[in-house]
Amino acid sequence: MINRKTNQIGFTLIEVVVSIGIISVIAGAVFGVYALIINQVTLYRDKTTVSYLAGQYMEIARNLPYSKIGTMSGNPNGSLPDLPNARTLNFGGNNYQVYYAVSYIDDPADGTILLGTDPAPTDYKQIKLYIKNLSTNTISNFLTNVSPKGLENMIAGGALNILVIDSVGQPVQGATIHIVNSQTNPSFNITRTSDSNGNWIEVGLPESVNGYEISVTKSGYSSDQTYPITEQNPNPIKTHATILVGQVTQISFSIDLLSNLNFSILDQNCQGKSGIEIGVKGSKIIGTSPDVYKLDNTYHSNSSGHISFPNIEWDIYTPTVVSSNYMIYGSFPIQQVSLLPNTSQNFNVIIGPSTSHSLLVIVKDSSTGGAIQGVNVNLQSSLLNYNSTKITGGSIWGQQSWQGGSGEEEFLDPTKYYQDDGNIDISEIPSGVRLIKLNNDYVSSGNLTSSAFDTGTDQTNYTTLTWQPTSQDSATQLKFQIATNNDNETWVFTGPDGSENTFYEVPGTTIHSSNNGNRYVRYKAFLSTSNVSKTPVLTSINVNYISGCYTPGQVIFPGLQTSNDYVIDVSMNGYITQTISGNTIDGYALAEISLVAGEN
Numbered sequence: 001m002i003n004r005k006t007n008q009i010g011f012t013l014i015e016v017v018v019s020i021g022i023i024s025v026i027a028g029a030v031f032g033v034y035a036l037i038i039n040q041v042t043l044y045r046d047k048t049t050v051s052y053l054a055g056q057y058m059e060i061a062r063n064l065p066y067s068k069i070g071t072m073s074g075n076p077n078g079s080l081p082d083l084p085n086a087r088t089l090n091f092g093g094n095n096y097q098v099y100y101a102v103s104y105i106d107d108p109a110d111g112t113i114l115l116g117t118d119p120a121p122t123d124y125k126q127i128k129l130y131i132k133n134l135s136t137n138t139i140s141n142f143l144t145n146v147s148p149k150g151l152e153n154m155i156a157g158g159a160l161n162i163l164v165i166d167s168v169g170q171p172v173q174g175a176t177i178h179i180v181n182s183q184t185n186p187s188f189n190i191t192r193t194s195d196s197n198g199n200w201i202e203v204g205l206p207e208s209v210n211g212y213e214i215s216v217t218k219s220g221y222s223s224d225q226t227y228p229i230t231e232q233n234p235n236p237i238k239t240h241a242t243i244l245v246g247q248v249t250q251i252s253f254s255i256d257l258l259s260n261l262n263f264s265i266l267d268q269n270c271q272g273k274s275g276i277e278i279g280v281k282g283s284k285i286i287g288t289s290p291d292v293y294k295l296d297n298t299y300h301s302n303s304s305g306h307i308s309f310p311n312i313e314w315d316i317y318t319p320t321v322v323s324s325n326y327m328i329y330g331s332f333p334i335q336q337v338s339l340l341p342n343t344s345q346n347f348n349v350i351i352g353p354s355t356s357h358s359l360l361v362i363v364k365d366s367s368t369g370g371a372i373q374g375v376n377v378n379l380q381s382s383l384l385n386y387n388s389t390k391i392t393g394g395s396i397w398g399q400q401s402w403q404g405g406s407g408e409e410e411f412l413d414p415t416k417y418y419q420d421d422g423n424i425d426i427s428e429i430p431s432g433v434r435l436i437k438l439n440n441d442y443v444s445s446g447n448l449t450s451s452a453f454d455t456g457t458d459q460t461n462y463t464t465l466t467w468q469p470t471s472q473d474s475a476t477q478l479k480f481q482i483a484t485n486n487d488n489e490t491w492v493f494t495g496p497d498g499s500e501n502t503f504y505e506v507p508g509t510t511i512h513s514s515n516n517g518n519r520y521v522r523y524k525a526f527l528s529t530s531n532v533s534k535t536p537v538l539t540s541i542n543v544n545y546i547s548g549c550y551t552p553g554q555v556i557f558p559g560l561q562t563s564n565d566y567v568i569d570v571s572m573n574g575y576i577t578q579t580i581s582g583n584t585i586d587g588y589a590l591a592e593i594s595l596v597a598g599e600n
Helices: 013-062
Strands: 087-091 094-105 124-133 138-146 158-165 176-181 188-193 199-205 208-217 241-243 248-254 259-266 277-281 285-287 296-300 306-312 315-321 326-332 337-339 344-353 358-365 376-381 386-391 395-399 445-449 460-468 476-485 520-529 540-547 554-557 563-571 578-585 588-595
Touching (some): 013 124, 013 138, 158 176, 158 208, 188 199, 241 248, 259 337, 315 326, 358 563, 386 395, 386 554, 520 540, 578 588
Parallel strands (some): 158 248
Antiparallel strands (some): 094 124, 158 199, 208 241, 277 296, 277 315, 326 344, 358 554, 376 563, 445 520, 476 520
């Protein structure tokens, strides 16, 4: 038998994969270095080209007679191309745009026109040359000053002093100032930039009455401008500027960072309403007699009930309902939104069916101006036999009579209730809930469960539980529990700590938050006595809640009749009660009432 030994020479699969990976890394690094070199070469070549072009075109400007140095639509006027008349050329395979900006400089060395110490403020000219690479949109600029030979140029004209500030009066640097005048010959179309103090001074302008149209812009900022005298705006607050010979026209413009504003048009259950026409008006006025507002338009809510204003300027915005079938039942913030620069804010407008006559009451703290929650607002009219009480920021479910008896599941008849344990008497006068008497003695305890009340939405927050009388005989006790749910079937009664072991024993106690987010509510009253000759008494009870959307400090009284004898009574613990008599309600009425802290 012959043994043969074979030597195999080659690479395994793993070695091949590793080798390819190493080669790929090396190749990638080499390619990256190559790309960087190419990019740097291209950048260097572009800089070289731009420098060459700058030398050529700056020399063209310097070789002009001093009186001819100016731009085609600028001040001073001349033959050099400016931005509206930019020159496009191809050089080295790239397209470039070339244009100039020329301005007079009022050198303070011999006084200034602003101080009234220089009658000839056009001391010399400043030339700015711009070269833009149209492929990369890179702009390079170059600057030089050119002085006249001999005496300074005695050009007759006036000056325009422009100040650009933000919403709090601080200077805005780098704002673009566009000055246009088509009434002069030659016409002007000038673009300038505000300095670090927000200023630009344009001197040597020819005389023109209301001829200089000025607008100020900056990327990411709002804009401001002058306005023409028109039939729609006969008295602009900031008219197109007037320039008179030897005088300085001073004008300021206010711009600031843009903001975002979103209106949500909601029904009383906090659901978005689509297709609602809303008027939105700002507070900034651009004309008077009559007032002309910078923003005063109508808009329609989208399918989600939203009206969005991206990139809107700071202002105070007030909404109104234009759609005739609806009216405002409340809003958050109240009535209007004060939008600050560089912010985003939501504004909820709660609407409901329109009625011929209604009253929206807004209650605020007199010292802070803030909305007050939980204020009792009573509206009465003796002529119409009308009497209604509501709580700011919410609603009330109340009951003052139980004489209709038990057996009512749903709260439809306000004199009925669901059930009691047989130890309750509701027949005595005056009306109320008492313990029953057996053999001339009151039983020791009893309880009553109310009918189920439907708030209309699971977007309900329960606030406070109040009842009358607020105090009982020391031998008796009156206490309550609350139950809420969304199925109108599962009733678990709890007290102020959210458990079944505690009870509401002090009127005005806050209802535990575990009840929030539920549509249906019931109360259960517990009466007891330690003296058989005495009984606790319940004459009225109120469950206070916020149903649907939050309307701080506000209550709406819809469906009223017109009258001039309405009395508004506003009261809350810790504040002095306000009673306002002789109110006329005719149409959609609004009453804003300030409460002063103190005791009655």
